[in-house]
Amino acid sequence: MIKAILVDDEKLSLDLLTKQLQAFPEIEIVKAYSQPTNILEDIKQEKIDVAFLDIELTEGNGLDLAETILTIDASIYIVFVTAHAQHAVKAFEINSIDYLLKPVMHKRLKTTVDRLIEKIKKSRNYEAPKDKIPLYIQCFGEFNVFLNNEPLQFKTAKVKELFALLFTYMDTYVNRDYLIENLWPNQDSKKAKINLHTCLTYLRKMLNSLGYTNCIKFANQSYILSIPDIHSDLKIFNEAIYSFIKNDRKSISSAEEAISQYIGSYMQWNYYEWANDIAQEKLNMTMYLLESIIEYYYISNTDKALFYLDLQRKLNPFIDKNIQQTMNLFIKKGNRSEAINLFKNYKALLSAELNIEPDPSLIKLYQDLMK
Template sequence: MIRVIIVDDEPLALVSMKKHLNEFDNIEVIRTFTTAKDVLKEGPTLDFQVAFLDVEMPGMSGLEVAQLLKTWDKNICIIFVTAYRDYAVQAFDVQSLDYLLKPVSKSRLEITINRIQKLFQKNLSSEKTRTHQKPMLQIRCFGEFVVSFDEKVIHWRTIKSKELFAFLFLQLHMPVPRDNILDSLWSDTDVKKARVQLHTTVSYLRTTLSSYGYTDVIEYANGCYILKLNDFQCDAFDLEDILNTKAETGRLNIEKAEELIQNYHGEFMATMDYAWTTSKTNLMNKQFSQLLDELILYYSKNQNLKNRERSLLFALEFNPYSDKIVQQLIQHYTEIGNRAEAIKIYHSFNSLLLTELNVSPSQETTELFQNVLHAHEKEHETSVYP
């Protein structure tokens, strides 16, 4: 789907453009604006790829808005809409893809949509070419810790080789004292034997990585080992990057967030039975939960009820004991007029807590449920006894 915003101070023109765009299956109008001021306020928090801008607007023209959008993201596609031809030269000066004259017909708009599609397909093709120019190391941390090269799983010479790689990788580009490694990986082994085993394991690890073209990536200096690794992709790093970008720019990268969730295989390092992973596991699981919260908030703001429901159900699966998520689900189902499902969600949650934790839902959750139940029963009585 191509995500679009529309900016036009004429309400009728705005409604007409939105109606025409919604007739295209691959176009999603995520927000409309009637003033440039609203764009400045909400725009940075939205994730969109195309902006349809009315040129003549009070306060700040569409041309000025376009220049601002380009500073947010140079890849945003600009389409100008106006009743006058005089702006055409200026429009193309700010690298707009197209220039539409009002009233915009569906046939003319279809030409514009085709241009947008061709541009996106070209960019996607270029991105795929860049991605496949050189095989990348793929590292999956959520669920089982799996390292692959060119989509083939790497087989480690020993179990300790894999554990040492994971230990160093989670502290990438940072010096790790040898004694910390010994205490974490060989705590039950005599110190002299542990040092020999560490030396041997490092040798095995270097050999394995070298066979995939990663030479001299493990350094030893001043009693510390350092893993210096580039040209790789890792779900844990992707998660941190998405959240950091959101914190810095206020914009959530929906594609990357959805891709991360679709490839989710379980909690961080879920199959790694190592004591040293505990603190990192707790942090990464909190960050994943934060990402789900960001997605739910994004879809709520954009009134995307289907994706909000899907994200909420995924969040509940990730954290089945969360009163907060259950409350959001109850409110969601109430909002869409499905009180029966809201009641079902509560009963399932209540049963789970009693069975597994021997506790009850919070007072706030219970009160919310009671209100929904009361409204549902009242509605049912009205329908039976009009």
């Protein structure tokens, strides 16, 4: 038996659909609602297989209601019923298995019911993974999700970008309008909203198949992604920084741990415009950590100091202090020629890129070396 609920604020349409569905012995109508009040509480109390939802409701709309229902139980199938043909977009999903236009014909409804029977039979025979399949999420350099050391394939590039954005704000509600503005900035709002729902459906299905059920929740027009015990370079980076700051910048090993995760700018090779500000923030923090590490090793460990000075130059080649410190360490090690070459290369770079001369203190250091 397939347990169904119906939602339509037009009582005549609701009564007609109820009568039509009663003709199918496989369908048990648990409740028909003319207002969405109490629906969410009811589906928490009783297992529902499918919800037939009108899209245009006096209070809210069927799209948002569907999202909220799926937040409570992602296994519920959605069938949209509406009088407005303009909503019927081929790409439309949201865990929906069909889209019915009013007035609903018996033959068309039978197709929907047959599809429901097939889907639910498969889902009841499907055994979800008992344990979550370990994933590793890489954010620095290029955003990728790895399963058994192989990049996970997403349904579309937009599904991957949506996951990247939600993961960036993990455990924080992200407003739906913010998602739409950043993922579909030049698209009609209705079409963009449909695309968002479609991508969320694909993303939920992918995560569910890996054992991560009900990770995406919807409330107050916002979405939140929560995946406990996830492994990622971003998590290691953030936790190491927290440890470093908590220990009053004395935990150099924590700073080095954070730096080891920074293999490139945040989502650099995905070219997500919304990630640019975050990338700058992560770069600023990395430069701050490098400054602290270099200061720590400058006196005590020349080789390590040189290693991190080189890394700092790769991220920003225009730091006078870096050049001066590196030259001093080369001189300390007896590598006078390397110090001279470093200065000459730096001077050439400043001239070519910025049309300026090195700091006077650097020029004096170089002149002293040439004496």
